[in-house]
Amino acid sequence: MLGAGQVRHQGLYDARRCGCDHLWGATAWSAEDVPTSAAKPENVVDPGHSYHGEAFDEGPRRAAYLMGTTGNVPFPITSTSPQSQAFFNQGLGQLHGFWYFEAERSFRQVCALDHSCAMAYWGMALANVNNDKRAKSFLAEAVKLKGDASERERMYIEALDGWYKAETGDEKKKKSRAQNYVTALENILHKFPDDLEAKALLGLTLWQSRSDLGLSTYFAIDALLNDVLAVNPLHPSHHYRIHLWDTEKASQAVNSSAKCGQAAPGIAHMWHMSGHTFAKLKRYADSAWQQEASARVDHAYMMRDGILPDRIHNFAHNNEWLVRNLQHVGRVKDAIALSRNTIELPRHPKHNQLPGGGSAHYGRLRLFETCSQYELWDALIADANTQYLGPTDDHAEQVKRFRALGRAYFRKGDVENGKAQLAILERRLKRLQQDQEEAVDKAVAKVRFEGKDAKAVEEAQKQAKQPTSEKIRVLERAVDELQGHVLLAEGKPDEAHERFKKATNVDELFLAEVQLLAGKKDEALKAVRDHANSHENEVRPLAHLVRMLWQLDKKDEAKQSFEKLREISGPLDLDAPPFARLEPIAMELGFGKDWRVQKPAKEDTGERPALDSLGSFTWQPAPAADWSLPDADGKLHTLAEYRGRPVVVIFYLGYGCLHCAEQLQAFAPKTKEYADAGISLIAISTDSLDDLKKSHAKYKPEGTFPFPLVSDDSFAAFKLYQAFDDFEKVPLHATYLIDGEGRVRWHDIGPEPFKNVDFLLKEAKRQLQPNHIDLPVEPTPLDDNRPANALEPLNVFPSSTPASAPVTPAAVKVPEKRDVAG
16 A cells, blocks of 8 residues: 555645646635645646556556456466466457456456556457547557567557558548458468467457458358357357347357357356347347346446446446347336336436436336336326436427326326326427427528528528427327327227327327227228237237237137237236236136246257346445544544435545545535435545645635545545556545445546536435426417517627628518517
8 A cells, every 4th residue: 555655756646737726726725735745746647547648547447356257268478477367368258248348457457467468458459449549559558568479469469550550531441451450360370270369359350340341251250250169169259150140140140149148157248149149030038038147247247346337338228128028028017127227227427318328218218118018007107207207308308208198198098187298298399389480580581681592591491490390290299199199088089090190109009909999990900910920929919919809709810819929928927908908818718817828948048047146137226335534633434424314425636636626616515405405425535634634724715614524545445435546556536426325326436526516416316316306397388479570580680791792772671570579
């Protein structure tokens, strides 16, 4: 452990190292208050940043450990440390599983054990396949060190160096780059024909670059990968075979799908990929099993190692696809539980926002979807009044929410509340249409004022409509659906059906029921039968088909369809409405009240471990480590004293850290807002007690800091909370939200302190008060009778833009009188 003097020598406490001395006047401390021991040495970096350069700031900064579950991939390297080999092999296995975050950690561990190991940097470059800037930085180090590496290692480094140095400005250059890299890997095989990793990477490259290379063959690449598997049957290149055949002929990859997860059971993505194959083959129960295994492995890893869920490649995608497969097999309760859990996950400005493509987005999408498909109207309405499906600031999400709420109310027979949601959507639509009209008026007036021609006027109209056109279309469809429900409630199924079709995205099985109500029996039955045929092996369409056939007195055909349903019925929830309605039919057919048929797993799915052994079905916050630290007066503060009350814990890098001062200054004025939300604040510093006193003494304007500052100059708590770079032995910035039960709900760790105070407060309320929602102010339509001012469009510009030619007053056309805001 480093002493304070040694840390200061490394530049951690220099207040002015970033050349920002002039900013100190804006903080609670001033430059002359910086400890004298913090004199600025040469070539220092900001607190929390890596001494090795920008590339090392991102990515994992905690030491790796040997997991033992990342694949059997021996790859001899040159290193002065005997321990390096195992971590390198682990990193390579993680690369094969596309687990880039942990692969980089393993290679950083190799580097920590032996800074001269060129292949450690080669591995870190490969782990940044989606970040060329970082990859090139790492590879440059590998090139510098390759002189001490073996010939084989140098060939790998030079091959990758050629890839990153190649130009890619056009298709010809991309093809040349790919060809040269393929040739470089083949040269390794000429020299070392038994090198399985060269064959595996070659197979991967041929698959990934097949478009650039103009390759149409699948079997040639497959043969190459099978050469690897013939020698090492559980090599993680099973992953590549699944990708290879995924879009061509999935059945070719069934054998690899039975072994992919087993080849590297600690890598969630390896379980996930087998789900691709089984989903393509419409074996949804097998696909769901694989994706559930992936989810459980990820949950176990994240909860064990303290990783925020959306930091992980493919996590959100796997879980949302799992929900879709759960829908297909009728595991409705599990689909609801996982969707809700996906919404509950921590959100972060960088990793998981709404709107966006992360867990927050997918969770809401699949929860709305599952409730609607399985007619769980009470659950949808209840969730719409919680953080699960509550209001948001996003227009598209709000429209989706009101549309789904209206549907739920109408479908459960509550017409009054259904009409209330319709009225909200109609008001939103009217206001948007009014705003669009005004935007068009002003745009046209401006163009005409500038003396431009009719084509310019037309373009101005088009550009003015563009920001709101899609929003209006989405609203119009939502209004159409709910108006269809009004018509249905009025006993007009024919008109309702037409309005539903206009709305688009209305459940096809529900549309068929509306047709049946309209007396169009043949059309309704054909619609359900076609839907069931196009959604092969999905239980819900078959359930609807059975019921409609029975209603139409086609009992023999209903029995045949029911028997087909029973073949895939093992996992489904009998109490879900589409299945519960089948009970009288099942009883009459002699299938019994519980008509499900349990089927054993097929032999081609491989050896499956018990799912519970892999991890939990949902992510849960992990317990926070306790600490006991003194404040400036020597009073001890512990995490335990916050039991029963949430607390935000800020780890900052001392009195001399400018960015830390800015962070504390950002949180201090918000102390009361956090307190009003029932949340305490405390900051843990690397400062000694003496420097901690200076922080208190210089705080303005109150004279004392509004929440406790405590000392951890031994870095013990920093290490417990991952706020420590194990590779460079320096503390990091970190901010944690810990709930009243002592569980970590949210964190941010990195080279910069987290200063988005309002975001964290909002996120804390979302997580800690799930039943509290804030209703945003709904837009109000403009008054149709408001006074119009025909000259207003001409006077909204600060100054006119000179026309290309002089414009006479007669050429300036005043727009016709319209209802615009005065």
